[in-house]
Structure formats: structure tokens, C-alpha cells
Amino acid sequence: MFRFAFRSLISQGGKVMAETKKSSAFFTPGWIQVAIAFVVAIVTQGFGIYHFGILKVPMTEALGAQPAEVALGFSIYALAAGFASLIVGDIINKIKLRGSMLCSAVLFSGGFLILGLMTEIWQVYVAYVVMGIGSALGGMVILSGIPNNWFNKRRGIATAIVWSAMFPGSLIVGQIIPAATASGNWQMAPFALAGIAFVVLVAGAFLLKWQPQEVGLLPDGMTEEEAAAQAEAAGAAKLVGLTRGDALKTTTFWFIAIAFALIGIGEQGPFQNFPAYIVGNGFDLAVAGAFMSAISLSGVVGKLASGVIIDAVGPRIAYCILNSLAVIGLILIMFVGDNIVLLFASSILFGVALSSSAVCFSAATAMYLGPKHFGAIYGFVFLGKPICDAIGVPLVAAISGTALGFSGAFGICAVFVAGSTISMFMVRKNKKLIEMEEEAAEELRAEVAAQ
Template sequence: METRTESHKIFYGWYLVGVSLISGAFQTGIGIWGVSVFVSPMGDELGWSRTSFMAALTIRTALTGLLSPVVGPWRDTKNGPRVLMLAGSIILGISLIALKYVDSLWEFYLFFGVFGSIGALGAGGILTQTILPKWFVRKRGFALGIASMGGGTGPLVFPIAILGLITWLGWRDAWFFLGVLALVLLVPLSFLVKTRPEDMGLHPDGIAEVPEQAAPTTSNQSARRSGREFSFTGRQALHTPAFWLIIFAVALGGLGQQGFQANWIPYLEGEGFSTKTATLAISVYGVCSVTARIIWGTLADQHSIRHLIVIQSLLTAISVMALIYVLGPFMLFFFVIFFGLTMGGSFILRPLIVANYFGREHIGAITGYMRPFQGLTSAVGP
């Protein structure tokens, strides 16, 4: 069937890519990477150990996973994603502001762990994982690659910025500043969220006359290249071997990933590196991770997602093993460059493989069913 571009105007999906990039940068920059900058100053003042501090991240990650099946189907409704992001942004901002006033571990666990998980559930990866795959089919890899750059920009910008805030204002006012920033930045962006292009009279990729249904294939790959894609329901996906194999692979990868990222600065400090060097290493990783997402995303539009994710996983495993030989600054930055270019691919390939296998119509419900397994293994990491 012949296709045509619907308008010379910028396709609205690209605005959502921008919203996803900003919200992703904020969420990963604070919730995963930035929190490690607070370990030493909060621990020194309040007498907390690193293990006690990181238990909050375990709570946050586990709750996010356990609650995902509940909110997952809402992400497929017309107004669900907008409401979820708005509520999540407000809760996230207020919880960050409340961290200024904590004096005990239970308060930290409550505001960062419990309320932070609820906020992250709405304001986190909702766009990249469930909304953008509905807006893009042919250009899905490239679009998600750009959107997921937010996750790479987070470690590039936030650790250094947070370190500066703590040095300038102290850790309490740094939390307060971040909470206000979340409210000012993320709340307005939530009003731009649209679930599907059809809700605005548009078609995926901004191309008209693209039929949605085609005979299902094993991976949906060939159908997707022609602009046609079969969509599984959540129940249908649960009965496929691919669903459980993807869960196993992603959950296993998350077992080490979350803990390593959150403990990056404390670990390097323990190995004799200064806080500034460790923070700079995160920023270099961020630059490489941002670059990697575009590269892997573009490749995913042209090659088998299965082959790419195998290659990416093997290269990441090799890069992690190289950490054993990090004994000085030169080897440290060699490691973070290699790790960024390889690990960065996982953040784009994981959501892509779900969307490419199961289609776009019910991806919110499907990813919601997957998240508890991923969340529980990631929670063990810290």
C-alpha cells in the first residue's frame, strides 16, 4: 500500500521524544546516579552506613516493580499516561522537598523509597517504554535512541550539578532545590503527553495509510519494516515463550546494573579515587552512553534486534570484567568509555525488543507485567 507523509509540520511524536528525553534525564540523574553523591554527606552527618542508605534504593526499585502491573494497563488508555505523569511529577517533587527535613532512616525510606517509587512510576520511563513505541514503527529505534539519551544525560549532568549544590548549599537545601525543579519542569511537560497518534488524527511515524494489523510473525521485525505490525494483548503475550525469555534476560542484566550504578561513587572512593574523579568518571560515562543510544537505536531499525542484543550483552560483560584491572585514572577512564558505549545500548534495546516483538497497542500492560521480575532483581543489586 502506498504511503505518504501527513504534513510538512513537525510530527507531534518528536515533541514527545523531547519530553521523554527531559523526564528521563531528571529521573535517572537523581533517582539512580545523583543519589550516590548524597551518600557521604548524609552518612557523615546522620551516622548512616552506605548499606543502610542504599536500602532506600532497594525499596524504591522493588516497589516500582511490584506496582507496575497495576498501572501498566492505564498506560494504554487515552488519558492514563498524562494523568500518571502529572501525579507522578507532583509526588516526586514533594518527596524530594521533604528529604530536606529527614533526620532518621525511616523518614528517608518513606520519602525516597516509598513516595519516590510512586513518583518514578509516573514520571519515569513511561514515555520511552510505552508511549513512544505507539507513535513510531518504522523509525522506532532512532526515536527511542534519541529519547533514551535522557538516561545518558542524567549521569553526565546531575552528579556534577548535585555535587556543586551540596558544596554551595549543603545536602538539605540541595534536595529542596531538586524538588522544586521537578515541580517546575516536569509538571508542565506532563500536559503535552498524548497516548497514541490516532488520538490526534495522526498515524505512526507521521505517515498516512499504514495498516496496523498484519499476520503475526515470530519477532514482528519484517512486518515492522514495511510499516505493518501485529499487536499482542497482555494475555496473549503471557502465553508466548518470548515473553518469559525476555523477562529472564532483562532481569538477569538488571541484577548487577542497578547496584553498580548507584554505588559508583562510594565504590571508587573506597578504591582510593577522589569524589571529583569519581564524579567526572560518571560524566564521561554519560557522554559515551548518550552516543551509544543513538548508534544502537539506528542499528535496531536496520538489523535483527535479537542479534544486536546478544552482541551488546557480550560486549557489556567484557567491559565489566575490565573493572578488575582499574588501578589508576587511565584505566578508570578507559573502563568508563568502553562501559558507556556498550552498556548504553541496553537502555534502548530492552524497550525496543518488547515493542518489536509484541506490537504497540498493549505495550503498557505487557511492560507492566514484566516489571515485577525486573524490579525485584534490580532491587537486590544495591
């Protein structure tokens, strides 16, 4: 029934596109895809990233393990997600988006089930391998690809809306995990998250479409006449772009990839350790959960701001602006840890930049390397991020136990954020892609003239 309704809607959208010369209305069928991707992102990104910092506390107590041992679980999760992301584009080509999403439903929810049943530390690691692979198959590459494939002029705000789903995801885990822990049965939290994740991901498998061309549409709901008028729009309509092999030979790819990698330490390192930092300063777990939600709310503002800025001046400048604020925020947090009011206030600057990288780097990949092989290329662009996530989380935990403390750890992270910002500033659009887009525009103009 839902499938029939969706096809009817996109069919009507195709008729409107064919019958009109203009498509100036803001609403296009692509926004339906954005809405569905938003709900999926609540699970694979919101649950996947925000649950660990809160769940780590009761897991550490239940296992009687060292915090660094449990923190290794998130590193394993990040690495599994990162390396699995390398093949997501190829998997979509072989078994389609639906097949990838169904595999994600089984594995991602299965990882949470294992966490709820675990009694040994090695079982935590197994759970995060399974969950990480599941997250990749329904996460970063797909959730970044859909708005970038369905939009050209509005790809920034479309991508930002999808990634804003991390906020409701943080609210859900911020309520479920502390409530279950307070009741004396924290294991119920991963069980509940597993059930929600499975239902959402299965539904997403049947509702999401990878590219508008699959259903006879063009990005932004454009007509061919509109696409032919501008080279970049023509490139999006014709699906031009560098192959993965060609992209790997460009400085454009490497500057984006390096910037994405460095932010892993600078962003996730402190973020996943903030609850321990707050609890260590004498506040309880509920305050830590509220703090994480406050950062996430600031992140929504930052993501939406990054989307607007991207659509105005491009992802390079947007990223540099927002992550300069993150550096300032981290430096302030170093000095106000015992004052909860100032701590929350300082976290806004860090939160505004939090995960804006997902918006900026996906837009940069599509805009500067082309949309045709987005899935195959973005998996490689993304790889450095989870590797550095895996390094950053235990690194901050380890440094916090030395004489440097959390202040020293956060200061080191600020240096990595600054390095990421500089690398992104060096990115330029690939010249070969510019030529492809110009050729696509000429082809479209010829096709329109022939009609």
C-alpha cells in the same frame, strides 16, 4: 497557548498525511513527542538513577549509618518503581496519560523534598517509596511507550534519543549535589532537584500524547497506503498485539523478561557502587561525579548506537552486541581501580551498554508482542529489572566488604550480564502477532481500495 499550538501542528501533519502518497521526510510530529519525552526523562530517569550514587555519600555521613543501610534506600526505590509500573498501563486507560503524569509530578518531587528534610534512616526509606511510585507514573513505561507508539520504522533511534536524556540528567545531579555538599548544606541539592522535577513533569502532563491515533495520525507519519504495504507497519497502524494474558503464556515474553531482570544485578549493582569504589581508591567525590558523567556520556553513544542497530537488524542482535562489551568493560574495571586514566578508559565499554536495555527491551516488546497493549505488557516485562536492581546494589556493597572486595563483586556482575545476553539471544517474534499483522495489512489494503 502551548496546547493550541501543538494541536495546530499535529492537525497540519494530519492534512499532509491525507494529501500525499509518500511520507519520506524524516521529520514527523512524532519527533515533537520524542523531544518532550526527552526532557521528562532527564528528570524521572536521569535524576532518579544518577542522584543516588553521589548523594549516598553525604547522606551516610549525616546519618552516621552503615553504607549498606543507606544503599537499601535505592533498593526500595527500585522495587517501588517496579511494582508501581505494573499498573501504569491500567492507570493510563482510566485517567489518561495526563493524570498519570500529574501524579508523578507530586510524588517524584515530594520524595526529593522528604530526603532534604530527613533526620532518620527510616525517613530515607519513606522518601524512596514515594519517589519510586512517582518515577513509575512518569517514567519507564510511558517514556518507552511514546517512541514505540509514535514510530515503527524508526522506533529504535526514537527510543534511543529519549533514553539519552539520562546523560544531561547525570550532568545536572553531578554538579548540584557536589556543589551543595561542598558548601556544607547538602540538603539544598534534593530541594533543587524537587523544584526542577515538579515543573518539568507538570509541563509534560499537558504536552505528551500516548498514541498518534489519538490525534488522527499514524506511526512514522505514514499514510494508509504505506502502512498497507508492509505487515509490521500495518500492525502498528491498526494497533494489533497480544493481550497481557496471552503474552504471559509465550516464551517470547519470558525470555525478554528474564534478560531484563538479570541485567539489573549486572548493570545497576556495579553502577550505583562505582562512587564508593572510586572514593575507596583514594579519589574525592568530585572525581566520582566526573566518572559517573563519563559513563553516562558513553551511554549516550551506546543508546544511539543501539537505536541505529535496532532499526537495521532488530533489538535482539543490538542487545547482544552491546552487552558483550559490558562484560569486557566490567572485567577490565576489576583490575585498574587505582589508575584513574585506565579506569575512565575501561568505563567506556561498560558505559556504552549502560541502559541500552531500556531501548532494546521496549523495542522488543513492541516488535515481538505488538503495540496494542504495550503499557500493560511492558510493566510486567520491566518488573524483574527493579527487583534485581534492589538485589544488586546492596549485594555488591556487601560483597565489597568481604575478602572478594569490589573486584569479586564486579566479576559476579559480569556473569549476570552474560546470562542476560544469552536470554535475549533466545527471543523470537511471536507467531500469533505475525498472523495479526498480516490480517491488519489485508484490512488496510481493502480499505485503501474502497477509497
